[in-house]
Amino acid sequence: MPELPEVETIRKALVPVLEGRRLDRVLARRPDLRRPIPSGFADRLRGRRIVSVKRRAKYLLWTLEDGCTVILHLGMSGRIRVFKGKAPPLETHDHVVFETDDGARICFNDSRRFGLMALADSDRLQDHPLLATLGPEPLGPDFDGDVLAARLKGRRSPIKAALLDQRVVAGIGNIYACEALFHAGISPRRLAATVVGKRADRLAAATRAVLTKAIAKGGASLRDHRQPNGELGYFQHHFAVYGRAGATCPDCDCDAARTGGIRHLVQSGRSTFFCPHRQR
DNA sequence: CTACCATCCTGGTTGC
DNA sequence: TGCAACCAGGATGGTA
Structure with missing residues (x-):
């Protein structure tokens, strides 16, 4: 969570x-x-x-x-x-x-x-041992597209699965992997090793941006998360794709009823949400 | 080396 | 309404 x-x-x-x-x-x-x-x-x-x-x-x-x-x-x-x-x-x-x-x-x-x-x-x-193999902090000063692309090099899994691997980037889970890929316009199914150059720049920037915004909202409370004073987090109201299967994506002017809207699929046993129109 | 899968556990939700 | 099946944001250790 x-x-x-x-x-x-x-x-x-x-x-x-x-x-x-x-x-x-x-x-x-x-x-x-x-x-x-x-x-x-x-x-x-x-x-x-x-x-x-x-x-x-x-x-x-x-x-x-x-x-x-x-x-x-x-x-x-x-x-x-x-x-x-x-x-x-x-x-x-x-x-x-x-x-x-x-x-x-x-x-x-x-x-x-x-x-x-x-x-x-x-x-x-x-x-x-718990910390030794962790990848870079996505909000750290050095994290950018080049750093990300270097971590993804040789990875033959889908980019979504790679983002969940704490050795690639530290701290991203299922929700923010979906959200970051959406904002970067990258399909969760894309082969991780092909995220290089401008695509890697966009993904690094989108990851940083979505995490920063989520922190500003106190995180996302779907089930369990509470701030230590008992207050809920509010970022769940700003999800673009997570948990929104069938809805119209916020950047699409296409008709969800016609196109199917945001899609849900399962990758390595976990739910993925994405907009096939916006994410390639 | 990488990738995939089951697994730890409880509780909330869904569907019959 | 009752109950069972299913699902959940993570990490890891075993296997392929």
């Missing part, structure tokens, strides 16, 4: 809550999520101060003052809620709970338990 814009929305909300604060209470209410919560997780965090809250791909990175970094992934259904002042009772699936020295409570809630928590040495963070 949460892709880069949703994770970034959560990160931004956590910065003022966590940075510079000490974790006074840490409670792991079950031993595992997608993988076991590291042994002694709560003990290793309790009493530590958080230096920074950053993001890499869809991972949140909480760096502690003692040289240790918490790596946190929301999986498909993970949510983070922040309560200041009096916190309501814990809810079902509130699997990990943190409390800061100024009385904020941070709940990690994940019904499907596809999320994860891990601990890493801050010194060697980039070498951690």
